[in-house]
Amino acid sequence: MGKWTIADMSDQAGRTAIVTGANTGLGYExxxxxxxxxxxVVLAVRNFQKGKAAAGLIARAHPGASVAIQELDLASLDSIRAAADELKSKHDTIDLLINNAGVMTRSKSTTKDGFELQFGTNHLGHFAFTGLLVDRVLAAPGSRIVTVSSPGHRYPRSGIRFDDLQWERSYRPLDAYGQSKLANLMFTYELQRRLQDTDTMAVAAHPGGSKTQMVSNSPGLVRLMGPLFQSAEMGALPTLRAATDPGVLGGQYYGPGGLAEQRGYPKVVTSSATSHDVAAQRRLWAISEELTGVTFPLMELR
Incomplete structure (x- = not known):
């Protein structure tokens, strides 16, 4: 399939999809x-009022659309647990869990639990949220967990800084962001390994260079490249293909098919050799369980 677009999406009636960071940008699209x-569709958002506004826009554009809002702050384990509990009380099954929300910062800050903000939000927050909801995802036939990474996963040349995960000795914003996005991929690959022999798959995607609000908060080089980026609507296509294309396989990684994976229609792309280090994936998983206090039920190490 050369140019996969929204027109190629199959009917999603009867399916429940939770999208984090869905009030703007890629998540909204x-x-x-x-x-x-x-x-x-459940818009899992940090700011309830912004989520309400986004839901209103969707309803006006698509009368009859079924949209709900769930307050979720991925920088707070308490908020993640509360959101997961509320969602589980409302949904016996979840067909799509799209881990889209992300932060990119120019200065060091921490989550409410003391984790470096980018690693804590982009990886640990989604790790915990997924683990708390995974039983509902497993209960849905043909379900998928899609986690959004970035070409920036290649930034940290040394891979995951297991000796300084929270960047306490030194802080380099782009490398810290890259570590969080590398962790997203390692999480996906290890999760897929644990999902073998189930009817659920884990898939990753990245938007290439896309015009979103995150760009305005990013380091200078990224902001300078902003005018060259594609629209958020195009940037969301890899995520949507990973979530809905019947031909998708567990453990695949989707991104734009154009030059340097910055623009274009979605296709299967490759990630760094570091992201495929199985020992590092398993080490990251164990540390993530320890830091968040969240374990994934019914999944033995394979």
Whole structure:
């Protein structure tokens, strides 16, 4: 399939999709497309009022769309647990869990639990959120967990800084962001290994260079490149293909098919050799369980 677009998405009626960071940018575009195709979409957002505004826009654009809002702060384990509990009380099954939300910062800050903000939000927050909801995902036939990474996963040349995960000795914003995005991929690959012999798959995606609000908060080089980036609507296509294309396989990674994976229609792309280090994946998983206090039920190490 050469140019996969929203028009190629199958009917999503009867499916429940949870999209983190869905009030703006890539998450909003993904949520809108899924709702337009008939899915019941939950906008999992930090700011409830912004989520309400986004839900209103989707409803006006697609009358009859089924959209709900869930308050979720991925920088707080308490908020993650509360959100997961509320979602589980409302949904016996979850067909799509799209881990889209992300932060990119120019200065060092921490989550409410003391983790470096980018690693804590982008990886640990989604790790915990997924682990707390995974039983509902496993209960849905043909379900998928899609986690959004970035070409920036290649930034940290030394891979995951297991000896200084929270960047306490030194702080380099782009490398810290890259570590969080590398962790997203390692999480996906290890999760897929643990999901073998189930009817659920884990897939990763990245948007290439996309015009989103994150760009305005990013380091100078990224902001300078902003005018060259593609639209958020195009940037959401890899996520949507990973979430809905019947031909997707567990453990695949989707991104734009154009030059340097910065623009274009989605296709299967490759990630760094570091991201495929199985020993590092398993070490990261164990540390993530320890830091978040969240373990994944019914999944033995394979």
């Amino acid at each position: 993904a949520a809108t497309a899924l709702a337009a195709k008939g899915a019941h």
